[in-house]
Amino acid sequence: MAKAFASKNPVSQRMRSIRRVLWIVLMLNLAVAAAKYVYGVISGSASMQADGIHSVFDSAGNVVGLVGIALAVRPADEGHPYGHAKFETYASLAIGALLLLAAFEVGSSAIAKLVSGVFTVEVTPISFAVMIGTLAVNLGVTTYERRCAKRLKSEVLAADANHTLSDALVSVGVIVGLVAVSLGFPIADPIMALVVTLAILATAYDVFKHAFATLSDHARIPEDDLRATAMSIAGVRGAHRIRTRGTEGEVYADLHVLVAPDMTVVAAHELAEAVECSVQRRYPNVVEVLVHIEPDDGHEE
Structure with missing residues (x-):
């Protein structure tokens, strides 16, 4: 005997909350990208331009996330009986692809400068003011988005928070490069741009790893x-064939529960409901539980 239970969790409200966070982060990322690039x-800094491009891809990732959430929020239908939640994961994959493209753009620009040997960067106090100011914004955005990702169990927000964190780390690298240039080492600028490239690639790897965890169940x-x-739960003698899958949110x-062989159908039904309620109280992100009732007569062995 099997019984499926649907969660009463407000999934659409969760998606709306994710979408609101993405809009806020998008506006902040656009402002940061414009300032750095x-x-x-103006100053001729390859690493600052690279960091600005990275921030632009942060913004593009926000747009992709918004599209993914718009698709994921749709209710279950005949063709998608489990709903559309994995579109959030597909959006994460798209963000990963954008990161790879950003890494190519930044890396190729840095290599071109190293090959040509032409370094025209100009370092001024404004350079440091811009970078330190945008770094503060990035750290604030990362903290905010990471907290929201944890609270909402959102893959898109988690991926975007890691992306923004890498942007903050890249900004630190750019500041180091500007210091080196001001000390008479102009080659440090494209070298730090290559460090930017490695940071972007590391972020892309992390995004793909989490997305594939969902898609591979x-x-x-x-x-x-x-x-x-x-x-x-009183009356449960054992549990086996336990499986979970889906997105983090x-x-x-599904699981098989062993009960007394002489338990009535009504009692077994009530016990299954109790198991379902217990699971969803312990794990609010579980939207559906399938409980299969079996008699504890040794047949499962």
Whole structure:
């Protein structure tokens, strides 16, 4: 006997919250990108221009995230009985692809400067003011977005928070490069741009790793933890064949529960509901639980 239970969690409200965060971050990223890139062009700093391009791709990633959330928020239908939540994961993959493109743009520009041997960067106090100011904004955005990602169990926000963090680390590298240039080492500017490239590639790897965990149906809840939750219900003699999958924000779980062989259908139904409620109280991100009732008569062995 099996029974599926749908969560009453406000999934659409979660998606709206994610979308609101993405809009706020988009506006901030555009402001940061404009400040760094424009002054990078004015001063001739390759690393500042590279950092500005990185911030532009942050903004593009926000747009991709907004599109993904718009698709993910749609309710389940005949063709997608489990809903559209994985579109959030596809958006994360698109952000990863944008990061790879950004790495190519930044890296090729830095290599071209190193090959030509022409270094025209001009360092002024304004250069440091721009970089330190945008660094402060990036750190604030990263902290805000990471907290929201954790609270909302959002892959897009987590990926974008890591992206913004890499932007902050890159800004630190650019500041170091500007210091080196001011001390008489102009070659440090394109070298730091290459460091930017490596940071972007590392971020892309992290984004792809988390997205593939969802698409490959990686277990979202440890089996032993879910078993312990089920076993806490009076009448449950055992639990096995435990599986979980889905996105971090929308997890689907199924398990087989062993009960007394002489338990009535009504009692078994009530026990299954109790298991479902216990699982969803412990794990609010579980949107559906499938409980299969089996008699504890040794057949499962």
